[in-house]
Amino acid sequence: MDFVLKVTICLTFIVTVLVSAEPVLAKRWPKAGDYELNSSENEDLVKNLPGQPDVDFRHYAGYVTVNEKYGRALFYWFYEAMTRPEDKPLVLWLNGGPGCSSVGYGATQEIGPFIVDTDGRGLKFNPYSWNKEANMLFLESPVGVGFSYSNTTSDYSILGDNFTANDAYAFLHEWFLKFPSYRRRTFYIAGESYAGKYVPELAELIHDRNKDPSLYIDLKGILLGNPETSTADDWRGLVDYAWSHAVISDETHKIISRSCDFNSSDPWSNDDCNDAVGEVLKQYKEIDIYSLYTSVCMSNSMESSDRVMQVMMKHTHKMMPRIMSGYDPCLDDYARAFYNRPDVQKALHVSDGVRIRNWSICNISIFDGWADSNPSVLPIYTKLIEAGLRIWIYSGDTDGRVPVLSTRYSLNALGLSITKAWRPWYHQKQVGGWFQEYAGLTFATVRGAGHAVPIFKPSDSLALFTSFLLGETLPAVR
Ligand SMILES: *[C@@H]1O[C@H](CO)[C@@H](O)[C@H](O)[C@H]1NC(C)=O
Ligand SMILES: *[C@@H]1O[C@H](CO)[C@@H](O)[C@H](O)[C@H]1NC(C)=O
Ligand SMILES: *[C@@H]1O[C@H](CO)[C@@H](O)[C@H](O)[C@H]1NC(C)=O
Ligand SMILES: *[C@@H]1O[C@H](CO)[C@@H](O)[C@H](O)[C@H]1NC(C)=O
Ligand SMILES: *[C@@H]1O[C@H](CO)[C@@H](O)[C@H](O)[C@H]1NC(C)=O
Numbered sequence: 001m002d003f004v005l006k007v008t009i010c011l012t013f014i015v016t017v018l019v020s021a022e023p024v025l026a027k028r029w030p031k032a033g034d035y036e037l038n039s040s041e042n043e044d045l046v047k048n049l050p051g052q053p054d055v056d057f058r059h060y061a062g063y064v065t066v067n068e069k070y071g072r073a074l075f076y077w078f079y080e081a082m083t084r085p086e087d088k089p090l091v092l093w094l095n096g097g098p099g100c101s102s103v104g105y106g107a108t109q110e111i112g113p114f115i116v117d118t119d120g121r122g123l124k125f126n127p128y129s130w131n132k133e134a135n136m137l138f139l140e141s142p143v144g145v146g147f148s149y150s151n152t153t154s155d156y157s158i159l160g161d162n163f164t165a166n167d168a169y170a171f172l173h174e175w176f177l178k179f180p181s182y183r184r185r186t187f188y189i190a191g192e193s194y195a196g197k198y199v200p201e202l203a204e205l206i207h208d209r210n211k212d213p214s215l216y217i218d219l220k221g222i223l224l225g226n227p228e229t230s231t232a233d234d235w236r237g238l239v240d241y242a243w244s245h246a247v248i249s250d251e252t253h254k255i256i257s258r259s260c261d262f263n264s265s266d267p268w269s270n271d272d273c274n275d276a277v278g279e280v281l282k283q284y285k286e287i288d289i290y291s292l293y294t295s296v297c298m299s300n301s302m303e304s305s306d307r308v309m310q311v312m313m314k315h316t317h318k319m320m321p322r323i324m325s326g327y328d329p330c331l332d333d334y335a336r337a338f339y340n341r342p343d344v345q346k347a348l349h350v351s352d353g354v355r356i357r358n359w360s361i362c363n364i365s366i367f368d369g370w371a372d373s374n375p376s377v378l379p380i381y382t383k384l385i386e387a388g389l390r391i392w393i394y395s396g397d398t399d400g401r402v403p404v405l406s407t408r409y410s411l412n413a414l415g416l417s418i419t420k421a422w423r424p425w426y427h428q429k430q431v432g433g434w435f436q437e438y439a440g441l442t443f444a445t446v447r448g449a450g451h452a453v454p455i456f457k458p459s460d461s462l463a464l465f466t467s468f469l470l471g472e473t474l475p476a477v478r
């Protein structure tokens with residue numbers, strides 16, 4: 001695909017211009033009285049969400065118009081921190097796909113305070129919710145994902161990384177108008193899987209636009225989980241991991257080593273490579289690629305579109321195969337039942353509860369039609385490190401989709417110097433995983449966790465998130 005090549009060339013020539021006298025608006029916590037905190041008057045406040053456990057914090061959901069002319073609106077769900085929200089940072093969470101919902105995955109399966117219950121009727125409280133430590137904002141992005149939409153059909157044909165970053169950026173500024181007390185709050189962006197592209201891309205946009213003081217957003221860092229990072233390294237890691245975890249044979253792996261040039265713009269034009277990688281994908285269809293050692297969902301109610309999601313591959317010549325993010329399609333069923341309820345949509349300010357919107361956890365036509373995908377965000381890492389942003393990457397080590405090897409290959413290519421050598425980190429007296437600190441970046445594994453790490457290791461994940469926010473080394477003693 002030509003754009004892959006073009007983007008690579010463009011990125012190579014990106015010049016990192018760091019303006020030393022960067023204009024800075026007051027970088028501080030808002031003091032009481034700085035802003036009117038009339039959050040209870042905010043019309044997006046969620047009051048009667050069916051099946052919601054009782055909680056002491058406020059949460060808000062609704063649409064933010066990102067483009068009036070074309071009629072584009074993005075849906076968000078925002079949970080204030082459980083305690084003292086005014087003292088805590090703001091964190092935006094993004095899921096990937098492309099085409100998957102941060103509300104369906106992140107908010108109600110992984111790290112939000114309410115997890116969709118197995119009967120699709122209600123919600124259960126998540127004691128490891130990340131809103132213990134931060135104000136958590138979940139965004140369904142781009143248009144066409146979840147409840148987010150555009151009134152201009154032609155928008156859907158140009159969705160890609162660039163479009164997504166620009167709309168997410170516009171979203172933030174509009175959202176701050178609804179929530180002025182967060183306008184100058186310390187801000188982080190986090191996400192997993194394909195958001196490995198979204199998060200650095202949005203961070204770069206914020207960093208660049210911050211040169212205009214009126215647009216300043218106090219972005220301090222990014223946090224990435226099993227992130228897609230560099231197409232060539234990601235593929236190499238995927239096949240090596242499949243081999244080293246006994247998913248494929250020595251013979252298949254040898255053919256791949258001999259015939260696949262993942263650096264090329266079209267590795268699949270080599271038939272041997274194409275067939276051997278096809279064999280990897282075939283074996284992964286037998287198990288859950290996102291979590292090698294857990295069972296697959298056998299639910300009959302599972303819709304065919306979701307079954308496809310398990311190992312969603314585009315594997316034709318001239319097209320880099322991509323695989324959607326996602327974990328347990330059974331969980332996805334519960335989410336679909338819940339979000340398509342008229343009373344739920346009404347409570348979340350999505351619809352009037354009569355003409356309901358059709359919600360699904362991932363939108364395959366968005367995945368299929370993705371127009372531009374950055375082949376490597378490593379040059380953006382370099383730029384953000386130079387800008388002094390905190391970058392942490394964690395990796396569930398039982399994920400076969402964006403395996404720990406892919407991330408290690410990418411980080412090796414980055415060539416940062418090691419400041420703290422590989423060692424275990426501990427949580428509740430057990431090894432949570434291993435970590436290594438580089439000049440400007442922290443890398444940590446999460447032992448025994450699949451692709452969507454917090455689903456498997458909620459308590460460890462919260463501990464890691466807390467260390468990230470504090471900018472502290474992970475606990476290195478038992
Ligand atoms: C907050 O309330 C005050 C007084 O009611 C009002 O002047 C102000 O515009 C409100 N701010 C927001 C953001 O709604
Ligand atoms: C999209 O169109 C509908 C129907 O005309 C309208 O109610 C809605 O406000 C529009 N959305 C945006 C973001 O302009
Ligand atoms: C990215 O999107 C913005 C806004 O939609 C547009 O102005 C810009 O030209 C796009 N850049 C590229 C490289 O396509
Ligand atoms: C592919 O690129 C990576 C990093 O850019 C490099 O380390 C590796 O040697 C390259 N492999 C081949 C086969 O060219
Ligand atoms: C909702 O969307 C899915 C896939 O996008 C489609 O299969 C289904 O028929 C739609 N349902 C309704 C009620 O429109």
Ligand SMILES: *[C@@H]1O[C@H](CO)[C@@H](O)[C@H](O)[C@H]1NC(C)=O
Pocket residue numbers: 144145146156358359360363364365366369
């Ligand atoms: C999925 O995306 C397509 C555009 O690719 C859009 O037309 C459709 O409405 C979306 N489906 C849902 C259920 O939102």
